[in-house]
Amino acid sequence: MHPVDPPAEPVSEPDAAPRRDYDLVVIGSGPGGQKAAIAAAKLGKRVAVVERRGMIGGVCTQTGTIPSKTLREAVLYLTGYAMRGLYGESYRVKQDITVQDLLARTHFVIGREEEVIRAQLQRNRVDLLAGAARFVDDHSIEVIGERRGEHQVVTADRVVIATGTRPARPPQVEFDDRRVLDSDGILTMEHIPSSMVVVGAGVIGIEYASMFAALGTRVTVVERRPQMLDFCDAEVVESLKFHLRDLAVTFRFGEEVSGVSVSERGTVTTLVSGKKIPAETVMYSAGRQGVTDELAVERAGLETDARGRIKVDEHFRTAVPHIYSVGDVIGFPALAATSMEQGRQAAYHAFGEPVHSMAEVSPFGIYTIPEVSYCGATESELTEKAVPYEVGISRYRELARGQIVGDDYGMLKLLVSPDTHALLGVHVFGTSATELVHIGQAIMGCGGTVDYLVDAVLNYPTLSEAYKVAALDATNKIRALEQFA
């Protein structure tokens, strides 16, 4: 079980302090800001969220998670990619897929998500203040609307900064949002390019690389490091690379871009090694920058690092104890799911409510085609720490459900302690990986062992059955080891 932090000591205010407009003002309505606001409202606090017009739900809803995952779903459906194992490589649901086909679904989902968020804030009596926030002092925030002179100053006992990030744009590259763009620019593309260079093999870069490859775009990925996704299981990353190469993706690892030239006919990306890569479009996905430049944080007694990020302690408190910060603006892991949880925890801490933290079993989900997800340790981490483990593997092609859905490449890997049978890590590659990982996460979070999976009866035929097969594989190996000992 996980320890419960003792009730936090609320930040005390001098008795003579005037009653401020709000108990909490949250800057930014992305996942971190939303959950901080709702958590505080549920505690009976007076809360406001400041957000720019047209950005309700944050980067997550407007330009990041939701649009990219909806695009992926549209790509999977329209290309018939997931069914090609069953119906052949030439299987397509629609022959000439257009950007409009893809974006129609995206706009629909964004609209619905906006409605859900607005309704939730309203229901919980959270005021939504439209405009850009800027500190006046550590308790006062100016909200600047779009029209000239449209502004108000609100005061708050506590503040949560959840302003997120924007794509970093290297100064030597000229972005025209048509031929040279970043991940935001994907959402305003006019047509699907026949070829594309993706600069940066981080999560966002590789997710989009796989989507365009599935659409038939010839993709070249350029990455400065010798590898990609090196925080994931090495075997899973190998499988992913194999699949992407199969979709005609070319990788250029250990290579750096020296320049991009643009003409009406397309682009040429030049690498420091002298190679030149012609392509219709270049997408930069080379890191993100904290959105703090307009906040005037110095007026609140705060500072940011060179990448615009804010430093916090384990309770998400900044250097000024009544100002908290959560989400991408505080850096790693910069995921929507973790941002939400940070928001909830920050609000609880700010108002003296006990907090449970289970950060050590937070999952990672990478929505490439095919998808990747994991929770807990990797093999290389365990080896580095000299922690013994046994591996249990299940391959989808050996599961009835794997055959039914036409996934013959997926796999689930369990890392198990031979001494205690505790689950140390779960790694999934293939259909529904980002959903399946939660079974392992629940067992790890509750301190369970692989024995549960050996004994439990699971629905058949399901992909979840992979857990039972992998658990049996691991325990058989452990038993064999014990017989030799």
Ligand SMILES: Cc1cc2nc3c(=O)[nH]c(=O)nc-3n(C[C@H](O)[C@H](O)[C@H](O)COP(=O)(O)OP(=O)(O)OC[C@H]3O[C@@H](n4cnc5c(N)ncnc54)[C@H](O)[C@@H]3O)c2cc1C
């Ligand atoms: C292409 C892409 C795909 C992604 N896919 C996934 C995924 O599959 N899964 C996942 O978990 N994560 C994913 N992420 C990351 C995820 O979107 C972020 O982790 C998450 O959005 C961060 O939430 P946040 O609370 O920090 O705020 P954000 O969502 O970044 O929103 C911050 C908000 O603050 C507002 N703001 C900034 N400054 C001010 C100001 N001065 N005044 C008022 N408002 C302000 C902005 O307008 C913005 O709306 C993806 C990101 C991108 C870019």
